[in-house]
Amino acid sequence: MIENSYYGQELHGPYEVHDIGDLALEEGGTIRKCRLAYATFGKLDPDGGNAILVPTWYSGTNKIIEQVFIGPGRALDPGKYFIVVVNQIGSGLSSSPHNTPAPAGMGNFPRVRIGDDVRAQHKLVTEKFGLKSLALVVGGSMGAQQTYEWAVRYPEMVKRAAPLAGTAKNTVHDFLFTETLVDAITSDPGFKGGFYASPAEVREGLLRHAKMWAVMGWSTEFFQRNRHKALGFSSLDDFIINFMYTYFAPMDPNDLLCMAWKWQRGDVSRHTGGDLREALRRISAKTFVMPMSSDMFFRPADCEAEWRLIPNAEFRPIETIDGHLALFGADRDALGQIDKHLGDLLASKV
Amino acid sequence: MIENSYYGQELHGPYEVHDIGDLALEEGGTIRKCRLAYATFGKLDPDGGNAILVPTWYSGTNKIIEQVFIGPGRALDPGKYFIVVVNQIGSGLSSSPHNTPAPAGMGNFPRVRIGDDVRAQHKLVTEKFGLKSLALVVGGSMGAQQTYEWAVRYPEMVKRAAPLAGTAKNTVHDFLFTETLVDAITSDPGFKGGFYASPAEVREGLLRHAKMWAVMGWSTEFFQRNRHKALGFSSLDDFIINFMYTYFAPMDPNDLLCMAWKWQRGDVSRHTGGDLREALRRISAKTFVMPMSSDMFFRPADCEAEWRLIPNAEFRPIETIDGHLALFGADRDALGQIDKHLGDLLASKV
DSSP: OOOOTTSSHHHHOSOEEEEOOOEEOTTSOEETTOEEEEEEESOOOTTSTTEEEEEOOTTOOHHHHHHHHBSTTSSBOTTTOEEEEEOOTTSSSSSOGGGSOTTTSGGGOOOOOHHHHHHHHHHIIIIISOOSOBSEEEEETHHHHHHHHHHHHOTTTBSEEEEESOOSBOOHHHHHHHHHHHHHHHTSGGGGGGOOSSGGGGHHHHHHHHHHHHHHHSOHHHHHTTHHHHTTOSSHHHHIIIIIIHHHTTSOHHHHHHHHHHHHTOBGGGGGTTOHHHHHHTOOSEEEEBOBTTOSSSOHHHHHHHHTTSTTEEEOOBOOSSGGGGGGSOOHHHHHHHHHHHHHHHHSOO | OOOOTTSSHHHHOSOEEEEOOOEEOTTSOEETTOEEEEEEESOOOTTSTTEEEEEOOTTOOHHHHHHHHBSTTSSBOTTTOEEEEEOOTTSSSSSOGGGSOTTTSGGGOOOOOHHHHHHHHHHIIIIITOOSOBSEEEEETHHHHHHHHHHHHOTTTBSEEEEESOOSBOOHHHHHHHHHHHHHHHTSGGGGGGOOSSGGGGHHHHHHHHHHHHHHHSOHHHHHTTHHHHTTOSSHHHHIIIIIIHHHTTSOHHHHHHHHHHHHTOBGGGGGTTOHHHHHHTOOSEEEEBOBTTOSSSOHHHHHHHHTTSTTEEEOOBOOSSGGGGGGSOOHHHHHHHHHHHHHHHHSOO
16 A cells, blocks of 8 residues: 555545455456445436446546547536446556555556456446446547447446447457567666555656657657647657646556556457457447547457447547547547447437 | 677678768767768769668668669669668667777767768778769668758769668657667666666667567568468567567677667758758759558658658558558568659659
């Protein structure tokens, strides 16, 4: 356990924390008194039909989901829907390496899979909120991985699904990219096998990790058209230090690694002995597959190939030069496209 | 200076070494008794009209150029042309950090630019071979950067130019990618500011560097279609260790960094006060711009934008899923396309 003021109500609140009890993990470990941090927006209809679940992405929390996607007049409108944003395990707000007491925390935190998150979230929404169905599950990147897992694991419950910039089964190439992110952190001598005294001791690793995110997270066009300058940074160095590194520097390295391990291994075909076609056939949700056109690791072509295997799905790519990190919401036009598609999806009969 | 048996006649020969004398560098340093290693194929015509120059890419030497591009019946046919393959400064065969005596070697080796290479090569081909013109300058990646530099700096001498998988002015995004490669090496505690006793002391950094090359060097499709397995590797791990790492592990870290620094800053617009349009207008060579369709860092779109600024040029992209590393020649179809285009170019009247 390590004090880290980054993960708190001040920066990410308001959020609530619910203890779902002990969570036995697919890889064999157990998270004792597993806590899920979540934020809700809007009110649940008496018939329970207006609930939307949004799982979080790598390094993100409920706060950025709120800022980028939720609001009056948006597709995710709290005036119409009861929206639950759940922080994934390892996010730093829910049970995570840095906030788990010794000896189970830090470098000893057990391996977690996307399926563990989704089972934990299922407990939360059924036991805490009594939900019997979800009008929509939507998430970006690792949130898309969780969205697919929801739709395959609990098809009777998920009415609509919108995996945004993510896949149902991670690619070899994306696995490898994520491995280089992991290496950037673990290779820092200050990492000490996960038993550092503060993230500052891993600052060089976190800086390398931030730079590698800058390479793969945006796109060539993003920099070529000086989008980094348009966002208020005077040079590439300024952008790297004062945006990318500033973003990641306060985060807990073990927390990031917990999420990265899950991300690498996201794969709904674990339900069907490795048969992705069979797994995706289980989805009954009306599904919109929504990649970012310039994404360098959750590539549109890979998302499109999965879309073809989903029974009731539409392929709705988002045109943007912001790459994967269009999820950050800096491209207003991309947000408009996302709202349009999510609006269409929510309006569709199921 | 450091003993490294990787850089020798056994693996890369036969090649010759020519001393061009002291080379004053654009950044202010001097390489004393600068040596260029080169290999020649074929015979020079009496009129000197059949000379082709091929500069090398990052980590490559004359040997891979020979293996991938030169041979009877190929576009670069030694039966028709006098082909000079010149190893760039920092390649490990020409003057490089590892083979330069103390105190000027290792971490003290001076900064070199693409322009320095091209001036050195100009001395070689004019003084050693008495060449007055080059029927073709062709190179891939950093070889393309040198090709552009040749065509802009010595337009009267370069009759045809074929920059393959490279740009005239490096992009911000590619600069950043290369920076992460540099970081992978320099962050290894064994690197010791460039004064390690052997590359083996930097093995962890070189492994990270190899993995990052695997992410950006090939393409998502390459792995998705199991090209790494088709090349004889049983898994991703096997491919990383026994191909990518095996390739880079014996190389000298300072040599790689010398080349990386040049690569990051390749820019013919240094001749024209930053005006790329004006610089490319100086090219009189008939030019074929030949990107790899799936290249993740020398992107076709960036090459195409430069092609539009060159007076007498054609855009001839190579369709391949091998990404940038189609240069390695594993995609035979891509090689066929390259030969076709180079054949057309060599047949064109200038």
